[in-house]
Amino acid sequence: MPKTILFDPVNQTLLIEGERAQVSPKAFAVLDYLYQHRQQLVSKDDLLSAVWPKVFVTDAVLKVAVGELRKALDDHPKQPTYIETVHRRGYRFIGEMSQPTVATQVSQAIPRNASFLVGRNDCLQQLNAAWDAAKDGQKQLVFMQGEAGLGKTALINHWLEQQFTDNTDYLIATTGCFDQHGSSEPYLPILDALGVLLNGPQQAEVKKSLRQYAPSWFFQIPSLIQAEDKDVLKQELFGVTTQRMLREFVDFIEALTQSTPLLLCIEDLHWCDVASLNLMVSLAQRRNFSRFMLLGSFRSSELRQDGSAFKSVYSQLSLHQQCQSIILPALTRDEVSVWLQQRLPEALQTDEYTDLFYRYTEGSPLLLYTTLEHLQQSGILVTGADDVDVPEVTPQIIEQGISGGLQHLLTLKTAGLDRDDRQLLEAASVSNAEFSTESLAAVLQKDVLDIEEICESKLLYEQWLIPDGSQQWPDGSISESYHFWHQLYRQFFYDAL
Numbered sequence: 094m095p096k097t098i099l100f101d102p103v104n105q106t107l108l109i110e111g112e113r114a115q116v117s118p119k120a121f122a123v124l125d126y127l128y129q130h131r132q133q134l135v136s137k138d139d140l141l142s143a144v145w146p147k148v149f150v151t152d153a154v155l156k157v158a159v160g161e162l163r164k165a166l167d168d169h170p171k172q173p174t175y176i177e178t179v180h181r182r183g184y185r186f187i188g189e190m191s192q193p194t195v196a197t198q199v200s201q202a203i204p205r206n207a208s209f210l211v212g213r214n215d216c217l218q219q220l221n222a223a224w225d226a227a228k229d230g231q232k233q234l235v236f237m238q239g240e241a242g243l244g245k246t247a248l249i250n251h252w253l254e255q256q257f258t259d260n261t262d263y264l265i266a267t268t269g270c271f272d273q274h275g276s277s278e279p280y281l282p283i284l285d286a287l288g289v290l291l292n293g294p295q296q297a298e299v300k301k302s303l304r305q306y307a308p309s310w311f312f313q314i315p316s317l318i319q320a321e322d323k324d325v326l327k328q329e330l331f332g333v334t335t336q337r338m339l340r341e342f343v344d345f346i347e348a349l350t351q352s353t354p355l356l357l358c359i360e361d362l363h364w365c366d367v368a369s370l371n372l373m374v375s376l377a378q379r380r381n382f383s384r385f386m387l388l389g390s391f392r393s394s395e396l397r398q399d400g401s402a403f404k405s406v407y408s409q410l411s412l413h414q415q416c417q418s419i420i421l422p423a424l425t426r427d428e429v430s431v432w433l434q435q436r437l438p439e440a441l442q443t444d445e446y447t448d449l450f451y452r453y454t455e456g457s458p459l460l461l462y463t464t465l466e467h468l469q470q471s472g473i474l475v476t477g478a479d480d481v482d483v484p485e486v487t488p489q490i491i492e493q494g495i496s497g498g499l500q501h502l503l504t505l506k507t508a509g510l511d512r513d514d515r516q517l518l519e520a521a522s523v524s525n526a527e528f529s530t531e532s533l534a535a536v537l538q539k540d541v542l543d544i545e546e547i548c549e550s551k552l553l554y555e556q557w558l559i560p561d562g563s564q565q566w567p568d569g570s571i572s573e574s575y576h577f578w579h580q581l582y583r584q585f586f587y588d589a590l
Contacts, residue, residue: 107124107165118281120162123162126144134184159178176188227354232377234416237418238390238393239392243423243458244421245421253358263354265355269361270282278366309338309341339375346376354386361390370406399549423455426447426456429447429451441486453495468495474486500585516537522583541572559576
């Protein structure tokens, strides 16, 4: 039976049976181009030119992108329902997908999140104040920081839903960065955002301004270029420099926002490419009238990474007071109590159960959601049930369910660890609090510099450890100290010994 698929190129979303499919921007661009030419043979060369313009790549990238799409669509290459391979020639889209109407595209540009938020009122007020200032012509760069699992995406979606209604009095583009494993494509989130704007309700005005003020960017989007304009643009852009591209984009933003406010939201900036970061600096340094706001999110741990390009840019902007920060803390015990009151049956809304959830999760929204979901899936709690048989649901049963949910989460998280990483974390778990790399090196009989390299390059970045500064040993040597990101992590590896 065919799947229900909603394909929305404006907002870069693909919904399959109501669930959002996770596909990379390039794979989505391949799908978009194939769908535009559905029931037609699209050659490999045409696809490469459309999705990877002015970049030398091989057919292998196409195979990866199509394979990613087939996995998301559950489409078998030998018996395709959506993407048909034409041997040695290219691909043909043969399936059916529905698209949202223009009326719904404006509202769907804003991610919907019906979840109830607690402990974030100060953050929401700061976002509201920044947007009000942007609408008055005071350009705003706002960076939201917090460790993984503290709810940055949930807060942004909640604010977008509350702040923006279904009208066309503003321009909005939401996008994100992703880990490209060292081979980042320049300006990828910026180009994705332009794609959203160029397919939105005010696409004519966006296209006109882009062509007039930023022709070097206009040329980066092949679907905009008419055949008769190609030679003219090539001559016009011969020898274009990076500095010119930066200047043109800022000119484009200022021209576009003279009458209509623009919000550009980019998540996960810790994975952002250097070219896009430099563009943000250019936007911040131009002080002309502009109804523009950039809202970006990143993991706080990025600021502890030596050599981080984002850290350098963020520090520069902060030093010159050209941006503002919103810092997301973990939820307090009282906020966890309010959170649970919205989700637990009334019979379980007691201090004892609040203490259980808070002790295991330490106020992390991600861990709270994980534990509650596990309790529901295991049948301990029934969604929507207000009456619970208290003699059957005891604190011990709830604690076992909470522990089981978090153990499952950690089992998935540890899948990416190699043998040396796991061995180091197991040795570190013997310590109840902080531990030093010097002591780990002695236990594991390894060089302390090798231990510090593993901690700094991987375990710190992947949210396993948090640095505690340096320790000086009796012999005068200096060693770095760490503790586990969550006490539950330490217990997990300790139990594995």
